[in-house]
Amino acid sequence: MENVVPFKIQLLSIIGSLLFMFFIFRLIVKGKLREEYSIVWIACTLLLLVFAIWRNGLDIVAKMLGIYYAPALIFLAAIFAIIIFLVHLSVTNSRLQKQIKDLTQEHALMKLELEKKKLES
Amino acid sequence: MERTGINKKLLIVIPCYNEQGNIGKVLNALSQLSIPGVEITALPVNDCSKDNTLEEIRSHTHLYVNLPVNLGIGGAVQSGYKYAKKNGYDMALQFDGDGQHPVEYIHELIKPLLEDKANVVIGSRFLAKEGFQSSYLRRSGINYFRRVIRMLLGITISDSTSGFRAIDKKTIDVVCNYYPDTYPEPEAIILYHMNSLVIKEIPVVMKARESGTSSIGTFSSIYYMMKVSLGILFIYIRLKANGKRRTI
Missing domain, CATH: 1.20.5 (Single alpha-helices involved in coiled-coils or other helix-helix interfaces)
Structure with missing residues (x-):
């Protein structure tokens, strides 16, 4: 199970999520994105980040829901x-x-x- | 003028989109019109035309509405109705800028309103079966709407797509609140009936348009049917739900 998500791809997804979050924040700061729309995007990025860090999370949740292919x-x-x-x-x-x-x-x-x-x- | 003691104000709303060839004639014909006991004002609404409609209107009258953004016929007509409400008109009449609507029938059209016999009067091409009867495709569409409206409301409207209609003060309040943007005519009938307004049809003879093109082309006729069907259905459901809530 440890090898399901290789380390490299994990690092890549963490960096990707953080970059995306930074991008969203920058849009809000510049006033190009209204806060009410940004909430959805921040929530999405947080979710991505959680699963990027918690390596087995996806498998566990998928099993819980009875999904064979995570x-x-x-x-x-x-x-x-x-x-x-x-x-x-x-x-x-x-x-x-x-x-x-x-x-x-x-x-x-x-x-x-x-x-x-x-x-x- | 104090013949009857009542002087009613009528606003004639003329929605126009690219009608440079027709609007001048329409405005001339309307300026000749006089009805005893009724003060008539013509209000052309230019729906962001791409041709010289605005210049043509300007050369005839100072009283006009010029929409900076194209809103579609419903939005244009509603602007006129809003003007009527603001300025305390007793009646409003929609008169298309393409010259298809006959000026001579305006008196007939507002008669039921003056006599308090109806809130909405629609000029129908099909009651007398004379004059311009529209294309076969369009007629079958109108037949379909007639069946749908009869099924939903239990009333028969022979010409639900006719834009030649007059409304009273009570109806003006209703349409200022909500009026469909595009292809509003059949949907508005549901709106009127569900607001317990009395609709009456009178026979009129219409002409074929003299210049320019109709707002509904052959390509968009399928879209038209779908949009209007959905519009009719949803406004019916919405108003039905509202009505129930009110009684509870």
């Missing part, structure tokens, strides 16, 4: 997370579209009011 768990979890996040983005997008519509209408109607005031004076 790496399949990674794909399952990743795809599930991606789908959830995409739905979340669609919801956000729909809300933005509604807000843009309301703003556009408000803006156009205010311009009309202004024009009317100008004509009156």
